[in-house]
Structures are given as structure tokens and as C-alpha cells.
Amino acid sequence: MATNTITAAGGQAAGARSVVLACADVSLRERLRASLVGLRWQVREAAGGAEAIELMETARPEALVVDCWLPDLEVGEFTGMIRMMYPGIDLLRVDGVVEVGGARSPRRNELLHALREAQDDAPGTAGSVAMVTSSPASSGVGTRPPLMREARAPAGSGLGTGLAEMVGASTAMVELARMIRLVAPKSTTVLIEGETGTGKEVVAKAVHRLSARSAKSFTVLNCAAIPESLLEAELFGHTRGAFTGAVQSRTGRIEAAHGGTLFLDEIGEMPIALQAKMLRFLECGELQRVGDNEVMRVDVRVIAATHQELERKAGEGTFRLDLYHRLAVFPVEVPALRDRMEDLPALVEHFLEAMGRDSPRKRLSVEGMMKLMGHGWPGNVRELMHVLERGAILAGDEPEIGAQDIRFGRKR
Numbered sequence: 001m002a003t004n005t006i007t008a009a010g011g012q013a014a015g016a017r018s019v020v021l022a023c024a025d026v027s028l029r030e031r032l033r034a035s036l037v038g039l040r041w042q043v044r045e046a047a048g049g050a051e052a053i054e055l056m057e058t059a060r061p062e063a064l065v066v067d068c069w070l071p072d073l074e075v076g077e078f079t080g081m082i083r084m085m086y087p088g089i090d091l092l093r094v095d096g097v098v099e100v101g102g103a104r105s106p107r108r109n110e111l112l113h114a115l116r117e118a119q120d121d122a123p124g125t126a127g128s129v130a131m132v133t134s135s136p137a138s139s140g141v142g143t144r145p146p147l148m149r150e151a152r153a154p155a156g157s158g159l160g161t162g163l164a165e166m167v168g169a170s171t172a173m174v175e176l177a178r179m180i181r182l183v184a185p186k187s188t189t190v191l192i193e194g195e196t197g198t199g200k201e202v203v204a205k206a207v208h209r210l211s212a213r214s215a216k217s218f219t220v221l222n223c224a225a226i227p228e229s230l231l232e233a234e235l236f237g238h239t240r241g242a243f244t245g246a247v248q249s250r251t252g253r254i255e256a257a258h259g260g261t262l263f264l265d266e267i268g269e270m271p272i273a274l275q276a277k278m279l280r281f282l283e284c285g286e287l288q289r290v291g292d293n294e295v296m297r298v299d300v301r302v303i304a305a306t307h308q309e310l311e312r313k314a315g316e317g318t319f320r321l322d323l324y325h326r327l328a329v330f331p332v333e334v335p336a337l338r339d340r341m342e343d344l345p346a347l348v349e350h351f352l353e354a355m356g357r358d359s360p361r362k363r364l365s366v367e368g369m370m371k372l373m374g375h376g377w378p379g380n381v382r383e384l385m386h387v388l389e390r391g392a393i394l395a396g397d398e399p400e401i402g403a404q405d406i407r408f409g410r411k412r
């Protein structure tokens with residue numbers, strides 16, 4: 001009896017599905033291809049991430065299988081980008097980790113089966129469920145970092161921070177969100193450290209929102225924005241006639257924040273003389289208006305932020321060590337964008353979405369995304385936001401922001 005064979009290579013037969021295999025390891029790729037072809041998948045192979053992205057564009061496959069290591073792109077970044085650009089596909093790692101959520105479908109089961117088969121065929125493995133990947137010696141890629149490093153769950157789990165205002169699913173951001181949830185309900189002072197534009201104010205607001213104070217005010221005071229001579233009165237208030245020009249008494253920001261949260265931005269810029277007064281307030285909740293003998297007690301939760309290394313400043317004598325310790329009861333660090341590039345696609349998506357509220361929503365081309373991936377982001381998330389805004393303008397009426405529309409500011 002003649003069987004009606006569907007040739008996988010032809011790919012013309014009804015029901016033929018295609019998959020892109022991104023894997024630098026030739027022997028692993030061959031085994032995977034054999035299993036997949038056996039299941040009538042049409043297989044397209046890429047030796048690296050960039051090649052795989054090109055294939056994704058041309059082949060529009062139903063699935064992508066990616067190795068735990070790629071020679072040209074960090075796997076977390078790569079899968080993050082794929083997830084954003086092709087949300088509908090099955091994205092799996094060779095070790096069987098499913099990178100995109102959703103129901104288990106017959107299609108996915110088949111892929112998992114093929115991965116398992118390729119594993120079973122691997123030289124030296126006796127049907128183990130462990131990592132499929134081969135040793136550096138057999139990989140033909142030279143050095144291959146230990147695979148367990150990549151085998152952490154959160155990268156592709158799509159869980160994110162769980163905080164609406166804080167986009168990101170990198171391990172560092174997920175951990176930061178966990179810290180925020182832990183500390184928010186307390187009245188503990190929080191010190192937020194991080195480079196410019198990383199999202200320190202976003203973190204401060206999240207702490208406030210998740211606290212019992214959320215219905216009360218969130219007051220911001222940027223210590224760098226107010227002249228030194230005025231900062232004390234601004235913070236603590238003053239009586240009438242306390243100093244030249246004080247024609248009326250005035251409530252300070254601390255007093256005004258009673259019951260709520262006071263966010264002291266750029267705390268490193270606080271004049272050293274004022275630091276002592278601040279310390280006293282933090283230690284016993286007491287404050288005095290300038291020119292007043294009366295001591296007031298207020299209930300304010302202080303969150304401070306800095307882009308400077310306060311500990312180093314304390315060592316140099318420009319910041320009080322005791323205040324530093326008092327502020328840093330609960331220190332958190334917001335990581336630089338370049339150290340969590342796997343968050344980039346989600347952030348891009350977030351900003352394109354936000355910009356799409358006032359004007360037609362644009363998308364970003366693959367080349368544009370590659371350009372963003374290659375940038376060092378000294379201005380972090382804020383810089384990304386501006387680059388995309390600029391890109392959207394430069395793209396004009398085009399629905400897509402291209403690589404030529406991505407322009408970075410002058411080198412700092």
C-alpha cells in the first residue's frame with residue numbers, strides 16, 4: 001500500500017509546521033533536526049541569535065527552539081526580544097524550558113518530545129532529563145560557559161515584577177520588587193541607590209503605594225534643586241521673622257508630609273550642617289521650625305535616593321556616616337539598564353504603548369531593536385524613553401521605527 005508521505009523538507013504539505021533552531025552546537029542541532037523532521041516539522045537552522053532573527057522574519061515559523069547559550073547574543077536578551085516580536089509562537093529552550101506561557105498544545109508536546117529524543121540520543125547520556133547540551137569539547141564553539149548559569153527560571157517565565165509601575169522581568173528587577181513588597185508595609189527608612197534614570201523615583205512611589213500611607217501624601221523634595229540657604233526652612237519650616245525675608249511663618253515639607261511619605265531625592269547633596277538636624281528627626285521624629293523653640297513630633301516615613309556612593313562620601317567626610325547608617329536601614333539598588341538588557345524589549349513595548357495613546361502606535365524594527373541592544377545606556381531607562389520618543393518623531397508617518405530613526409545623544 002502506497003503511503004502518502006509528507007516530506008518535511010518540501011514543506012508544501014498541508015499541516016507542515018516550521019521551526020527555527022537557534023543553536024551553535026552542530027551535533028546537537030543535527031540531533032534536534034533529525035527528531036523534528038521525524039515529526040514532520042520543517043526545520044530552519046541558525047548558528048546564532050542574529051541569524052535566527054533573520055530566519056524568524058523570513059520563515060515566520062510556529063516555533064523557535066533555542067540553545068542555552070548563543071555565541072552572539074545573551075540568551076535572556078534574545079528570548080526577551082523574540083517574545084516581544086512574536087508573541088504567538090512556541091518558544092522553547094533545548095533543555096525543555098518553555099519560554100512562553102500558554103496552554104500545552106499538541107504542537108508543543110511534539111516539540112518537547114523531539115527535544116527529549118535529541119537528549120536521549122546525545123552521546124554519553126542515558127536518557128537523562130538533564131541539560132541536553134554538550135561539553136565544550138564536542139560543541140565546536142571553543143568555550144562554552146557552564147549551562148546551569150542560564151538555567152534560572154524567572155528570565156523567561158513572563159512573571160515580571162508584579163508592580164504595575166515597574167516594568168521588567170530580569171532577576172535583578174524581580175528581586176528588587178520583592179524587596180519593595182517586604183519593606184513597603186513598614187515605616188522603615190529606605191535608601192534607594194542607582195544611576196541616573198534607572199527608576200529610583202518609580203521605586204519610591206511603589207513603596208508608598210504599597211504602604212498603609214498610600215492614601216496620604218507622597219511629598220518629593222529634591223535636595224539638589226533648592227539653594228543650600230533655603231533648604232533648611234523648606235524642610236523644617238520657619239517662624240515669622242526667623243530670618244530676613246521671613247515675613248510669615250511657614251510649614252516645612254516634613255510637617256506637611258505628616259502621615260505620609262517624604263521622598264528626599266539627591267540626599268547626597270544635603271549640606272552637612274543640615275544633616276545633623278535631619279538625623280535627629282529620623283531618630284526621634286522630632287523637629288523644630290527655624291526660629292522656633294517648640295519641638296514638634298510628626299509621623300513621616302522617609303525614603304531617600306542618591307546616584308552617588310554615600311558610603312564613599314562618608315569616607316571622604318562630605319556626608320555624615322551616622323546619617324548614612326540611619327538612612328541605609330534598608331538599602332535597595334536599582335540596577336543600571338545595561339546590566340539587565342533582557343528587560344529592554346518589555347520596556348520598549350511599554351513606552352511604545354504609552355506613546356501610542358496620543359498618536360498612532362508605532363512598532364520598532366528588528367534592526368532598530370538590535371541597535372538598542374548594542375547601546376550602553378548611560379542615561380538608563382529615561383534615555384531609552386527619550387530615544388524612542390525621538391525615533392517615533394523621526395519615523396514620521398511610517399508605522400515602524402527603523403534603525404535610522406534610532407539616534408543616541410552625544411557621548412557623555
Ligand SMILES: Nc1ncnc2c1ncn2[C@@H]1O[C@H](COP(=O)(O)OP(=O)(O)OP(=O)(O)O)[C@@H](O)[C@H]1O
Pocket residue numbers: 165166167168194195196197198199200201202203307350381382385
Ligand atoms: N522599570 C521601569 N518601568 C517603567 N518605567 C520606568 C522604569 N524605570 C524608570 N522608568 C521611567 O523612566 C523615567 C526615569 O525614572 P525615574 O525618574 O524614577 O529615575 P531616577 O532614577 O529617579 O532618575 P534621576 O536619578 O535622574 O532622578 C521615568 O519616566 C520613569 O517612569
Ligand SMILES: [Mg+2]
Pocket residue numbers: 200201265
Ligand atoms: Mg529621580
